Amino acid sequence: MAPYIDEALLDDPDELLRKDSRQTLRALATAGAQVRESVTLTEEAGLTRLAEQDRPRSVLVAALGGSALVADVLELLAEPGSPVPVQARRNLPLPGWVGPLDLVVAVSLSGRAPGPLAVAAEAARRGASLLTVGADDSPLAEVCHRARGVHVGIGRGRENSRTSLWTLLTPALLGADAIGLIDCTPETMTEVARRLDERAEAYRPTSESFVNPAKLLAVQLAETVPMVLGDGPMGGVAAARASSMLARTARIPAAFGELPDAASQIVACFDGPYTRIGGRRPGTYDNARIRLGDIDTSTWEPRHFDTPDGPLLEEPRGPQGHPGDDIFADPYLDGPSPPQLGLLVLRDAPATPPTRESEEGRALTDAVFSTAREAGVRVMEAQAEAGQPITRLADHVATVDFTATYLALGLGLDPSVSPHVADLRDRTR
Structure with a gap:
């Protein structure tokens, strides 16, 4: 079961300030x-x-x-x-x-x-x-x-x-x-x-969630088992920063990697227990197919086919709207379903002019996106704006830093104070 994030708190600047003891x-x-x-x-x-x-x-x-x-x-x-x-x-x-x-x-x-x-x-x-x-x-x-x-x-x-x-x-x-x-x-x-000043303005606490990219990402990540992927060397450094900030600030472990090297290890996770039902490939389970009209398909692009009785889905969707959830599952008898796998991709600004390497890189990233969506992975992305390399990196660092902090606060955690880290320091002095 995914952790509960208090979205109302994220839009309450006074409460954010109160919970953020070290500002x-x-x-x-x-x-x-x-x-x-x-x-x-x-x-x-x-x-x-x-x-x-x-x-x-x-x-x-x-x-x-x-x-x-x-x-x-x-x-x-x-x-x-x-x-x-x-x-x-x-x-x-x-x-x-x-x-x-x-x-x-x-x-x-x-x-x-x-x-x-x-x-x-x-x-x-x-x-x-x-x-x-x-x-x-x-x-x-x-x-x-x-x-x-x-x-x-x-x-x-x-x-x-x-x-x-x-x-x-x-x-x-x-x-x-x-x-x-x-x-x-x-x-x-x-x-x-x-x-960095521009990002601080966009991610400020008084900016409401529906227009604040960092708050939106925090809410989305809270509902997933997150992985962070950079679409190149710069994105890879930012992904490592994201993993560190999510763990140390929001107390959420997150695997990370860099394209193209990490493509296989990231995509391999799409077959695991946090996608669809127990990692089984589409069409290999025994759940009955259900009609499109019986479910909400607004947040998913399912594969479907036509029959004399109308279009049918290839993958069933559960009450939470995640593809592959069993609609007949009883949360009281069967227990809560595991959280959904989430993939946050940190994308670099498009190369100007485009090069063969940059086009190949974007094609690989798009292929990972498509594979993730077909597997029922929740896909999120953040793209840097144009500029020199260190300026583009600053874009990503600001995004992941604010996102991890809002995630911690939304989960009811103080982003700067960890009792277990304090205990570890006391035991190793």
């Missing part, structure tokens, strides 16, 4: 301001010192938890044209090849995360160049200053790495631009800030 929605809405503040802080930190040095032989990015997306994004943007390799690392051991010719970027909001801190300390011991991002009065900042690296502070009021992503990501992007790995100037980040 997660407000923090997410500051994403554009985070970018602008971080551009200033990065300039003040003396980032030009990186550009004055010789280009590093390689770049290693250490980040984990809510900061992990920083490493993923740098890898994504650097891959097409970076003259040096960029790799992500969560923790020690530091690869043996890291030395004085390399640059290590370590990111931690508090500056105390054991993984990035240990990686930065070991890199400094080996004489590698350092770029760190985190609290000014932290062990990470101290390690960087001792190594004569560049440390960028986080400003004030940043308490949660999940809601302070752009505070952490912006200096790393500007640093990569300074040494020629990617094209991401302060002007580019200004455009990112503008896009």
Whole structure:
């Protein structure tokens, strides 16, 4: 049985504020301001010192938890044209090849995360160049200053790495631009800030559900066992972010993947227990076919055929409107039906002009859509608007962040406070 989401609560700004004890929605809405503040802080930190040095032989990015997306994004943007390799690392051991010719970027909001801190300390011991991002009065900042690296502070009021992503990501992007790995100037980040402001306005708490895409997605996801699929490398990074936010913020596990590699593993789930009835293929079960006039077909495009008695459905529909539900099932005797599988696809903006690769990618995504709908999977999609890669990624990140937060609140959960996470921390101190 799908969890209950209180849709009325999502349209009550005062109640949303009351349940959101640490003002997660407000923090997410500051994403554009985070970018602008971080551009200033990065300039003040003396980032030009990186550009004055010789280009590093390689770049290693250490980040984990809510900061992990920083490493993923740098890898994504650097891959097409970076003259040096960029790799992500969560923790020690530091690869043996890291030395004085390399640059290590370590990111931690508090500056105390054991993984990035240990990686930065070991890199400094080996004489590698350092770029760190985190609290000014932290062990990470101290390690960087001792190594004569560049440390960028986080400003004030940043308490949660999940809601302070752009505070952490912006200096790393500007640093990569300074040494020629990617094209991401302060002007580019200004455009990112503008896009994030637009999304914050569209997803604001006072915007009613029927015109708020994030609230609509939250309601739809609540009724499903969700999977998130990106239609390319950028969408794959956003899908990983979505899975993390759904788990950590909304407490809902969500598989994720990236096309084309994940097509088979995602589509294979369409044969499982969360589609139709126990995963059986269309036409292989014994339920009687029923007439179109007896059911509501407004939310499904069923396959049908003509007979002398009129059109008949090939798949029966249950009282909840899901294809494949048994209309004769008694919820009191048979128990509630399992939730429906849901597929959220994060689509990139169409390539301009179209290329053979982009057309093949869209064709594959459309094929996955068709297969999902035929299997009775609930399909949802979010498409980024045109812009530079980091701007399009900002589109998706804003969407999944707000969606996961509204989903948590609609389920009656505080998006920032998890008792079990607190218990785990107490037991591992």
